[in-house]
Each structure stands twice: as structure tokens, then as C-alpha cells.
Amino acid sequence: MNLEVFSSNSLLISFFLYLISFFGFVWSIVGKGSLTKAANHTERWNRIGFGFGLAAWLAHVTFFLTRWAAAGHIPTSNMFEFMTFLAMMIGFTMLAFYLYSRNAILGAFSTPLAAIIIAFASVFPRDVEPLIPALQSYWLKIHVTTAAFGESFFAIGFAAGLMYLLRTTDYSAKDARSARAKRWLEVVLSVVMSIIVFCVLVFSFKATGVTYIFQNADASKEAVYVLPPLVGPNPSELTLSEASPNSWNGVHVPLVQAPSFMKGKDAARKFNTVIWTTVITALVYGLLRLTVARRGLGAVLSRMTTGLDPEDLDELSYRTIAIGYPIFALGGLLFAMIWAKEAWGRFWDNDPKEVWAAIVFLFYTAYLHLRLSRGWLGAKSAWLTVIGFLIVMFTLVGVNLVISGLHSYAGV
Amino acid sequence: MIDSVKCECGHANPTETVLCESCGKPLIELPEHELLEMRYDGIARRSQRTNPSVTDRIWRFFSSVKVAVNLIIFTLLLSSVGTIFPQESTLITIDGFKEISPEEYYSSTYGAAGELYYAFGFSHTYSSWWLTLLLILIGTSLVICSLDRILPLYRALSKQQAKKHPFFLRRQRLSLNRSSFEESWNVQFLLAAKKHGYKTHEVEDAIFLEKNRFSRWGPYINHIGLIVFLIALVFRSMVPDWTMDQYNAFTEGEIRQVPNTPFYLENKKFTLEYYPNESIPKLFQTDAVLYKCTSNCDNPNVDPTLKELMTKPIRVNEPLEYDGYSFYQYQFSIIPPQLNSIHVTLRSLNLKNQQTYGQFTLSLKNPKPEYTVGEYHLTLIDYKPDFSISADKKPTSKTQNANAPGFVFQVNGPNIPAEGKKFMYFPLPKDKAFYREADLNAKVGSPVELGVNGMQDLNFATAISYLNVRTDRVLPWIFAGIILFLVGVSIGLYWQHRRVWVRFDGSNMILGAHTNKNWLGFRRELYTILIKSGLTLDERDLVNSIEQEKEISNDES
Numbered sequence: 001m002n003l004e005v006f007s008s009n010s011l012l013i014s015f016f017l018y019l020i021s022f023f024g025f026v027w028s029i030v031g032k033g034s035l036t037k038a039a040n041h042t043e044r045w046n047r048i049g050f051g052f053g054l055a056a057w058l059a060h061v062t063f064f065l066t067r068w069a070a071a072g073h074i075p076t077s078n079m080f081e082f083m084t085f086l087a088m089m090i091g092f093t094m095l096a097f098y099l100y101s102r103n104a105i106l107g108a109f110s111t112p113l114a115a116i117i118i119a120f121a122s123v124f125p126r127d128v129e130p131l132i133p134a135l136q137s138y139w140l141k142i143h144v145t146t147a148a149f150g151e152s153f154f155a156i157g158f159a160a161g162l163m164y165l166l167r168t169t170d171y172s173a174k175d176a177r178s179a180r181a182k183r184w185l186e187v188v189l190s191v192v193m194s195i196i197v198f199c200v201l202v203f204s205f206k207a208t209g210v211t212y213i214f215q216n217a218d219a220s221k222e223a224v225y226v227l228p229p230l231v232g233p234n235p236s237e238l239t240l241s242e243a244s245p246n247s248w249n250g251v252h253v254p255l256v257q258a259p260s261f262m263k264g265k266d267a268a269r270k271f272n273t274v275i276w277t278t279v280i281t282a283l284v285y286g287l288l289r290l291t292v293a294r295r296g297l298g299a300v301l302s303r304m305t306t307g308l309d310p311e312d313l314d315e316l317s318y319r320t321i322a323i324g325y326p327i328f329a330l331g332g333l334l335f336a337m338i339w340a341k342e343a344w345g346r347f348w349d350n351d352p353k354e355v356w357a358a359i360v361f362l363f364y365t366a367y368l369h370l371r372l373s374r375g376w377l378g379a380k381s382a383w384l385t386v387i388g389f390l391i392v393m394f395t396l397v398g399v400n401l402v403i404s405g406l407h408s409y410a411g412v
Numbered sequence: 413m414i415d416s417v418k419c420e421c422g423h424a425n426p427t428e429t430v431l432c433e434s435c436g437k438p439l440i441e442l443p444e445h446e447l448l449e450m451r452y453d454g455i456a457r458r459s460q461r462t463n464p465s466v467t468d469r470i471w472r473f474f475s476s477v478k479v480a481v482n483l484i485i486f487t488l489l490l491s492s493v494g495t496i497f498p499q500e501s502t503l504i505t506i507d508g509f510k511e512i513s514p515e516e517y518y519s520s521t522y523g524a525a526g527e528l529y530y531a532f533g534f535s536h537t538y539s540s541w542w543l544t545l546l547l548i549l550i551g552t553s554l555v556i557c558s559l560d561r562i563l564p565l566y567r568a569l570s571k572q573q574a575k576k577h578p579f580f581l582r583r584q585r586l587s588l589n590r591s592s593f594e595e596s597w598n599v600q601f602l603l604a605a606k607k608h609g610y611k612t613h614e615v616e617d618a619i620f621l622e623k624n625r626f627s628r629w630g631p632y633i634n635h636i637g638l639i640v641f642l643i644a645l646v647f648r649s650m651v652p653d654w655t656m657d658q659y660n661a662f663t664e665g666e667i668r669q670v671p672n673t674p675f676y677l678e679n680k681k682f683t684l685e686y687y688p689n690e691s692i693p694k695l696f697q698t699d700a701v702l703y704k705c706t707s708n709c710d711n712p713n714v715d716p717t718l719k720e721l722m723t724k725p726i727r728v729n730e731p732l733e734y735d736g737y738s739f740y741q742y743q744f745s746i747i748p749p750q751l752n753s754i755h756v757t758l759r760s761l762n763l764k765n766q767q768t769y770g771q772f773t774l775s776l777k778n779p780k781p782e783y784t785v786g787e788y789h790l791t792l793i794d795y796k797p798d799f800s801i802s803a804d805k806k807p808t809s810k811t812q813n814a815n816a817p818g819f820v821f822q823v824n825g826p827n828i829p830a831e832g833k834k835f836m837y838f839p840l841p842k843d844k845a846f847y848r849e850a851d852l853n854a855k856v857g858s859p860v861e862l863g864v865n866g867m868q869d870l871n872f873a874t875a876i877s878y879l880n881v882r883t884d885r886v887l888p889w890i891f892a893g894i895i896l897f898l899v900g901v902s903i904g905l906y907w908q909h910r911r912v913w914v915r916f917d918g919s920n921m922i923l924g925a926h927t928n929k930n931w932l933g934f935r936r937e938l939y940t941i942l943i944k945s946g947l948t949l950d951e952r953d954l955v956n957s958i959e960q961e962k963e964i965s966n967d968e969s
């Protein structure tokens with residue numbers, strides 16, 4: 001088997017091991033034994049969760065090292081590689097904090113985070129690519145790895161913050177404050193769910209092998225749709241190629257054309273993806289509300305957190321951020337500046353990616369001031385960790401998808 | 413300070429002090445059933461004055477963390493708006509941008525949103541006056557907030573006495589009260605505290621434990637780092653000589669003066685490599701030699717004297733750096749091969765028994781006016797880079813490119829009449845044949861000619877390399893500021909200033925404890941120390957009764 005294939009398989013195995021680890025941790029909390037307080041139920045399932053988590057992480061490291069060997073350079077140079085690296089760092093930080101706190105619920109919230117990020121990463125092109133000259137620098141390696149390491153703490157801080165909110169939101173109360181907290185928790189959980197839906201959609205349609213290709217007259221520009229094009233590009237720019245199917249399950253495609261202000265070959269495709277994801281997420285969410293989660297996703301998860309000490313969660317979430325903040329500043333700002341100076345000659349370029357890294361930094365600066373100086377503890381502080389991590393994810397993915405700049409991750 | 417308030421313990425405190433710096437007794441009326449506000453140990457801060465003057469008000473504004481957070485959030489929001497559409501400064505790379513104004517560009521590309529974006533100045537967010545103003549406000553806030561706290565805090569921490577007032581102890585977040593106490597407990601307690609790294613201080617009827625006081629300076633160290641960073645940024649934009657940023661073209665084989673610097677740079681060779689079977693470039697490299705001019709620097713008639721400083725292949729991530737100047741590989745363009753210079757040999761015209769006299773390099777771009785080769789001396793009389801004969805039978809040059817170079821020299825030396833002899837030299841074989849160089853030279857009776865020994869003597873240019881030349885004299889300060897910031901943050905976040913005060917009144921003991929961060933960890937540590945000292949208690953016993961009452965009432969509501 002060639003090294004690159006072996007490497008991809010390791011990642012796949014790692015993905016499933018993270019999921020098994022997740023179920024182990026969840027079972028430790030909600031399993032039959034935990035209800036009857038059976039002797040050593042929790043301990044046993046925690047050990048299973050941790051064991052599989054560790055195995056997942058080792059498979060993940062195997063993926064990373066073999067891909068490194070296959071590519072001949074550290075695999076952090078495109079979106080797929082960077083995100084899987086971040087997931088690996090999250091796996092590491094999660095295991096470390098688990099050993100420190102022995103808290104199954106932390107595992108139950110962090111393992112799916114790692115798995116979702118791996119799945120999301122795999123949507124992007126996965127080819128091993130050679131490095132363009134600007135990326136051939138050891139400062140780049142240091143910069144990217146340190147920044148991702150810092151971000152992994154923000155991720156665990158987010159998991160702990162979310163757990164705090166689920167733990168302290170009173171799902172039986174009727175007052176306006178609880179109602180608002182419940183509503184916003186549903187929004188956050190739906191956003192997380194929409195990412196899962198997006199990945200499942202892309203992988204299922206990819207598996208069918210059908211693509212829809214839109215081209216201009218001389219085929220110099222094209223937009224390739226994996227999801228059936230409910231919304232197609234403006235026909236004056238691109239039209240469906242002869243070779244592509246013109247219907248999907250009896251629906252004529254494209255159903256409608258993108259509004260005229262959506263210019264550029266990929267704008268319509270991205271819009272189509274957003275529509276698919278939103279509609280299916282809404283359907284799945286509705287289905288869940290009708291069946292297992294009648295009182296909302298938050299209510300279900302909230303029940304899992306009942307055994308936890310809110311003060312511990314609050315402190316845990318703060319500590320992860322206190323550790324992540326300087327690491328991120330070091331990797332995301334200082335090392336980034338040193339590298340930028342070497343590669344572009346300027347230590348700061350106001351490139352969107354850089355500006356967003358600075359925004360992440362300023363946001364967590366505000367978090368620390370509010371918490372340490374203004375006494376924002378508990379729920380306020382937990383919401384900040386949630387918002388903070390959304391900004392981190394936007395900086396990682398959103399900036400490349402929505403805004404483009406010098407950070408030329410291929411294929412996005 | 414002249415104004416002062418005397419505490420009953422005898423210590424004179426600055427006016428506006430909340431808690432006596434020495435014994436901790438409140439100097440003003442404080443609400444019942446509230447813990448003490450210990451953040452700055454109750455020191456007098458200018459920003460807390462009760463009858464503020466105008467300057468006091470400004471001071472208060474800038475020293476407030478609330479204001480600081482708002483400034484930070486504002487900066488964050490405005491910077492993010494700046495990333496929605498490309499900034500004006502990056503548009504030059506877009507095709508056809510030069511023909512239209514930025515205003516047209518934004519409105520035609522992004523419609524109404526683009527128009528607004530341009531109108532509000534977001535198209536140059538990062539050089540706008542309002543973002544600069546925000547940074548200045550943040551800087552001011554940093555300086556004032558640090559001054560407001562650091563000196564009073566320093567004084568308070570160096571003046572604290574071990575024996576605190578009971579009121580002070582009972583209103584700490586962690587506090588414990590025990591009656592019927594045995595004296596021998598002290599020894600165990602101090603031993604356990606020392607094991608946990610505390611400095612202990614024992615006076616009559618009181619014990620004081622303290623550790624990691626230095627961590628209180630963390631935030632100020634990090635703010636000083638930021639101030640250094642911000643000042644460096646300001647200087648960078650104000651002193652033009654400290655930064656330089658220019659793009660210069662260097663044709664292969666050419667030595668060129670680097671404008672605005674004392675340097676000359678030679679592009680010896682440019683290399684471009686691709687990955688096998690890919691269109692992705694793997695390497696751009698300029699083999700560069702850096703020179704400094706030592707004399708004749710400003711004389712247009714004489715070539716400058718150059719001293720070689722260093723040789724280095726310049727690649728994308730590997731600039732040439734010398735004395736604060738950096739030369740970055742920026743761009744390149746491949747050009748049709750051009751003859752740059754030739755390494756010529758001076759030899760006798762006599763073909764049968766040809767003698768060579770020596771070699772020199774003849775530039776086709778700007779040949780030198782005189783050459784000395786062995787015992788001979790050559791003077792360049794005329795040079796036509798693109799030689800041709802005009803309609804009135806005069807030699808001219810069609811263009812300035814070295815397409816058909818032709819030289820006329822005068823040679824002086826052994827066995828040549830004092831007025832010298834002329835001869836011609838056409839380096840390219842086609843011109844040599846076409847203008848019949850050998851015949852012409854034989855006709856004027858030149859004893860010498862120039863020639864080459866093979867391809868290795870010809871030097872072609874195939875590429876122009878564009879280098880970005882920069883200096884940034886404030887960069888070390890910028891990095892120093894960031895490093896100081898990181899050191900300060902680490903000190904402040906990873907160590908906590910922990911203090912425990914114990915007071916004995918007869919057989920009654922009151923304990924109060926304070927940390928500036930990480931209460932859970934501190935409570936656990938104190939609990940462990942107390943257990944080790946032989947007390948029996950529950951960890952929750954340490955929580956102040958005021959807090960416990962509050963928690964209970966919170967749970968009920």
C-alpha cells in the first residue's frame with residue numbers, strides 16, 4: 001500500500017475511533033449503570049472512552065507523520081491539512097485535560113469536536129501538493145503549529161463553556177432570562193449540527209459520483225457542483241455542460257438561477273450549498289424536536305450535565321483560555337509576523353487572515369479583562385468562550401470561503 | 413504626600429485610602445454584609461477621587477477597564493469591517509484597475525454596498541485616522557491605567573503588616589473563625605505553609621503567609637510591552653528614514669546601484685525551477701553579490717570603485733540581509749536572451765604566429781572608456797550597440813539594445829606610433845562577416861584584434877529579477893514589545909499572589925485569605941495546609957459566611 005493511501009486510512013480509522021470514544025464517554029454518563037449507580041460503571045466506561053480516545057489520537061498522529069513522509073513537507077499547507085492538524089491538537093489537549101480533571105463529560109464534548117473538524121476538513125481537496133516558494137520556511141511550520149495549538153485550548157474552553165451553559169440553564173423555568181438562554185443555546189447547537197449535516201451531504205453526494213459542471217462558452221471557466229444545483233450560476237456567465245445530467249430525481253436543474261448580484265464563478269455554488277445545508281438542517285432539527293428532543297436539543301444535553309459542578313466548569317473553561325491566549329499570541333501573531341517578514345518582507349500586511357487573527361486575539365483580550373477586572377464569571381464568561389470559538393472558526397474557514405487573501409490555501 | 417489619614421494602628425495613609433495600608437481596617441464607612449473589594453488592596457487611586465477636577469475626570473475615563481474593553485471591542489469591529497471587501501492598497505494587483513478610479517471600482521464590483529464602503533472610508537480602514545485614533549486612545553488608556561494602579565499598589569504591598577484588623581479578616585472571601593485554640597498549632601501550620609512555598613512572617617499574636625507577589629506585576633509588564641509596541645508603530649510611521657520599501661529590477665549579469673542606499677547589487681544569475689510534471693514553481697533564486705562604493709561614487713565619467721561585501725543566493729524565504737537592509741525575491745520576468753558582456757582576449761592580428769596579450773571584460777551595456785591589457789592601452793572611441801550604416805554612410809545605432817554591437821578602439825603600446833592605431837570589433841559572428849571586420853582592421857594596419865575563446869566567454873541575460881529592498885529600523889522594538897507582553901501575560905496568568913493572615917485574640921483565631929486569581933486552587937491549597945496543621949474542617953468551611961448566605965439565597969430565588 002502506498003504511504004499516502006495508508007495515511008488517509010489512518011485518518012479514517014482515527015475518525016471512527018473518536019466516535020467510539022465519544023460513545024464510551026456518553027455511556028459513562030447516561031448508561032444504565034450510571035442510573036443505578038452500579039459499582040465502577042463510570043470508571044469502566046471512562047476508561048473505555050479514554051482508551052479509544054487515545055487510540056484515535058495515535059491513529060491521527062500516524063496519519064500526520066505518514067503524510068509528512070509522503071509529501072516531504074509538514075502537512076499544514078492547505079485547508080484539509082491545517083484543519084486535521086487542529087483536530088489533532090484538540091485531541092491532544094482533550095486527553096491532557098481529561099487526565100487532569102477525570103471528567104467524562106469533557107470527553108463527551110471534545111471528541112465529537114475533533115471528529116467534526118476531521119469530517120469538515122475532508123470536504124476540502126485532499127491531494128498532497130508541492131509547496132510554492134512562499135510556503136517553504138521553517139517559520140511557517142512553527143507559526144502554523146503553534147497557532148493551532150493555541151486554538152485547541154480555545155476549543156476546549158468552548159466545550160467547557162457550552163457545558164457550563166447547559167448545566168446552569170434551567171430547562172424547567174419559564175422566566176424570560178432562561179427562555180433567552182435556551183433559545184441561544186438552540187442556535188449554537190443548530191450551527192454545530194448544520195456543520196455535521198453539511199459534511200454528510202457532501203460525502204453522500206460525492207459517493208454517487210455524479211457532478212454537475214457549469215462552463216462558459218470556451219470552457220475556460222467552470223463551476224463544479226457536487227450537491228444538485230437547485231441554484232445555478234447566471235446563464236450569461238456559465239451554463240450547464242452537455243455531459244452533466246440535467247435533472248436530479250426528476251427535478252430539473254438548475255431549478256433557479258442565482259440573483260444577479262452574485263458574481264464570480266463560485267458565488268452561486270456557495271449559495272446552493274448554503275441552501276441545501278440550511279434546509280436539511282431545519283428538517284433534521286424538526287424531526288429531532290418531534291421525536292427524541294421534544295423540549296429542544298439543549299434540554300437533552302443539559303440532562304447529561306446534571307452531575308457536574310458548575311464552578312469547576314467555569315474554572316476549567318477560564319484556565320484553558322488562560323493557557324491558550326499566550327500560545328495563540330505567540331504563534332498567531334509573533335511567529336506569523338516573523339514569517340511574514342521573511343516571506344513578504346513586511347511583518348504585517350493587513351491581509352484578511354492576519355486581521356482576523358488579530359481580532360481573535362483582541363476578543364480574548366476583552367474576555368480576560370472582563371473576567372479578571374470586571375468580574376464577569378459564570379454565564380457571561382461562558383458565552384464569551386462560545387462566541388470566541390465561533391470567531392476562531394470563522395478565521396480558519398470563513399475567511400478563506402468568504403474573503404480571499406494572500407493566505408493561498410489551495411482549493412478553497 | 414501631605415494630606416493623610418491616620419489609622420488607629422498609627423499608620424498614616426494617603427487620603428482616599430479605603431483600607432488602611434498597614435492593618436487593613438476600613439477608613440471609610442463600608443456596607444455591611446459585603447466582602448471587601450480587595451482588587452487593589454483598597455489603595456488610594458487618583459481615579460477614585462471623590463471631588464474630581466477636570467484632569468481627574470479625564471484620568472478616570474482613561475484608567476477605567478470598562479472604557480478599555482469598549483475601545484478594544486470598537487477596534488475589533490472596525491477592523492473586521494475592513495476585511496469585507498479588498499482594501500484599496502491591494503487593488504493594484506487586479507487587472508485593469510489602473511484605468512478606473514477606486515470609487516468606480518467599488519461601485520461597479522460590489523454595487524451599492526461597495527459605494528457605501530468607499531464613501532465611509534472602509535476602503536482604507538488600516539490607514540484611516542479613526543483607527544489610528546483608536547490605537548492612540550488605547551495607548552493612552554494603557555499608560556494611565558497602569559500609572560493609576562502600579563505605584564499605589566507597590567506602596568501598599570510593601571507596607572502591609574502581618575497583624576490585620578478583625579474586620580478586614582472577617583470580610584475576606586476565604587475566612588475561618590475558631591475559638592478555644594491551642595498555641596502549639598502554630599508550629600504545624602507554619603511548617604505546612606513552608607512546604608507549599610509560602611514565605612512566613614510571624615509576629616506577636618499574628619501570622620502572615622505570602623507567595624508569588626511578583627505575579628502582581630504581570631499585567632503591568634504586559635502593558636509596558638504593548639506600549640513599547642505601539643510607540644514603535646507610531647515612530648515607524650513618523651520617521652521616514654527608518655523604513656524603506658522599494659522594488660528594483662536587476663537584469664542578469666548587471667551590477668546596478670540600489671537607489672537611496674550606499675549599495676550596488678549584481679544579479680549574477682537567476683534560476684527558476686518547476687516541480688517535475690507540474691506547473692507549480694519550486695524555486696526562484698537570484699545569485700546576488702552586494703557591493704559598497706568606496707570611491708568615485710558620484711562621478712558619471714568614471715566607474716565607481718566597488719568593494720564586495722557579500723554573496724548570497726536570494727530565495728523567497730531567504731532574503732539577503734546586510735546592515736539592517738533586506739533584499740527579498742519579489743518577482744521575475746523571463747526575457748529573450750541578451751548578450752550582457754564578453755570576456756575578450758587581446759591578440760596579435762598575425763594569424764600564423766598569434767600571440768595573446770591578456771583578457772578583460774567588455775560590457776555591452778555601458779563599456780568603460782579605457783582598458784589596460786598587458787603593455788597595451790585601449791581607448792574606446794565609439795560604441796554602437798545596434799550598429800548600422802546610415803543613408804549618408806555614417807555609422808549609427810538603430811536602437812539602444814545590444815542587437816549588433818560594434819566597437820571602435822584606439823590602441824597604444826609597443827611598436828605602435830604615438831598617435832595610436834584604430835581597430836574595430838564586432839562580437840557577433842554575423843556582424844563580423846557582414847562588415848568584414850578582419851579586412852577593415854588589416855586595411856588600417858592594426859597590429860591587434862579582440863576575440864573570444866568560446867561560448868564560456870559570452871555572458872547572456874535571460875531574466876530580470878525584481879527585488880524588494882527594505883529597511884525597518886523599528887522592527888526589533890516591535891518584537892521586543894511583543895516578547896515583553898508575552899512574558900508579562902505568563903507571569904500574570906500562571907502565578908497567583910496568595911496571602912493568608914491569621915490573628916489570635918486570646919484563644920480565638922481568625923483567618924482571612926486572599927488570592928488575585930484562581931480561587932478554587934487556592935481554597936484547595938489552604939484546605940490542605942490546614943488539614944496538615946491538624947485542624948478538622950470541610951473545604952466549604954473556608955467560604956465566607958457572607959458568601960454562603962448569598963449562595964443559599966441565590967439557589968432559592
Ligand code: HEM
Nearest residue numbers: 365368372373476477480550553554557630631901904905
Ligand atoms: C486599553 C487599555 C487597557 C487597560 C485600561 C487595561 C487594563 C488592565 C488591567 C487593570 C488589568 C489587570 C486585571 C487584573 O488582574 O485585575 C489588565 C490585565 C491584562 N491586560 Fe489590559 N488593559 C488595556 C489594554 C490591554 C490590551 C490592548 C491588551 C492586549 C492586547 C491587554 C492585555 C491584558 C492581559 C492579557 C491582562 C491579564 C494579565 C493578568 O491578569 O495577568 N490589555 N488590563
